Amino acid sequence: MRLARPIARPLVIAAFACLSLIGIAAPATADPSVAAGKYVALGDSYASGTGAGDYGDSGGCKRSANAYAQLWANSHAPAAFSFVACSGAVTSDVLANQVGAITPDTELVTISIGGNDAGFADVMTDCNLGSDSTCVSRNQEAQNFARTELPGRLDGVYTEIRNRAPSARVVVLGYPHIYTLNGDCAVGLSETKRAAINQSADVLAEVVSGRAGAFGYDFVDARSAFAGHEICAPGDDWWLHSITWPIDESYHPTAAGHSGGYYAALVGVTG
Template structure:
C-alpha cells in the first residue's frame, strides 16, 4: 500500500507541474531533419536488389541511405544517387536536391571517375600485367585529377547546404588477400584492385577532411567480409546483371555501410 501511495503522489506531482514523462529515446527520431543521399552505384544500392521504379539508377530499398531514413524518420528524404554517376553527374543532376535546411548529406563518388568498371573488365579479361597497368592508371588519375573534381562537388554541397552534416562514404577492398578463393582472379590482380581502393581512400578522405566532412572508410566497414574472406561476403563477385558485379549486396549495405553511417550520424 505504501508503494501505491508513492506512485499516486508522483503522478499527482507531474500533473500539477505540467511535466510529461516521455522516454528519452523518442526525441532523436523526432528531431531528424532533411536528409539528401547523393552519389554513384555504391550509394544507390546497385547490387542490393529491390529497385522499385528507379530505372537505370537502381536505387535499392536495401541501400544504406534508405535504411538510415527508415530508422531515423527525417523530416524529408531525397534519394537521388544514381548508378554510373561521376562527379559531373552529381553537379548536373543531384545537388539540386540540397537546400539550406538540409541537416544530413551522404555521398559516395569518385570510383567511376577513376574508371572502376573498366578496371574490373580489364582484370577479368586480360593478363596480370595488363591488370596491374590499368590499376596504376586509375591510381594515377585518382591522385592527380580526382582531387579537383571532388573539390567541385564538395564546394557545391557546402554552398547549398551550409548547416548540414556531410558524411562521405568510401569504397571497400574488393578482395581479402590470401583468402579462401581457389579460382577466379590471380592474387596479383586482387592486390592491384585493392591498391586502387587504397588510392581512392587516400584521396577521398583527404579532400573530405579539407572541407570538414566526416569520412567513413569502406575498407574497415567491410573488413572480414570481402570476396574470398572466410566470413559472409558483403560484395558480389561476377554476377548477372553484369553491372551489379563487384558491388555491395544487401548484407553489405546493412552490416557494412549502414552500421558505419549510424555510428557517426
C-alpha cells in the same frame, strides 16, 4: 571453398558500362524520438544500392530499398528525404542532376562518388580479361588519375554542397577492398590482380578522405566497415558480389553489405 570466376568479354562490357568499381532484414520502423531534419543522399551505384535488390521504379539508377541511405531514413525519420544517387554517376552527374535536391534547410548529406571518375569499371574489365601485367598497369593508371585529377573534381562537388547548405552535416562514404588476399577462392583472378585492385581502393580512400577532411566533412572508411566480408573471405559471409546476374551488379555490395557495412558505419558517425 568459394569460387570467384572471371567472366566473358560480352558480359564484362555490359556490366561495366553500368558499373562505372544475402539479403537481411532492414532496420525497424523509425522511432519518432530520433527524428532528424532533411536528408539528401547523393552518389553513384555504391550509394544507390546497385546489387542490393528491390529497386522499385528507379529504373537504371537502381536505388535500392536496402541501400544504406534508405536504411538510415527508415530508422531516423528525417523531416524530408531525397534519395537521388544513381548507378554509373560521376562527379559531373552529381553536379548536373543531384545537388539540386539540396536546399538551405538540409541537415544531412551523404555521398559516395569518385570511383567511376577514376575508371575503376574499366579496371575490373581489364583485370578480368587481361594478363597480370595488364591489370597492374591499368590500376596504376587509375591510381594516377585519382591522385592528380580526382581531387579537383571532388572539390567541385564538395564546394557546391557547402554553397547550397552551409550548415549541413556531410558524410562521405568511401569504397571497400574488393578482395580478401590469400583468401578462400579456388579459382578466379590471380593474387597479383587482387592485390592491385585493393591497392587502387587504398589510393581512392586516401584521396577521397583527404578532400573530405579539407572541407571538414566526415569520412566513413568502407575498407574497415567491410573488413572480413570481402570477396574470397573465409566462409560464406561475403558482403560484395563476385560475378553475378544481372551482370551490372557484379563487384557491388549486397544487401548485407549495405546493412552490416555501410549503414552500421554511418550510424556510428551520425548516431
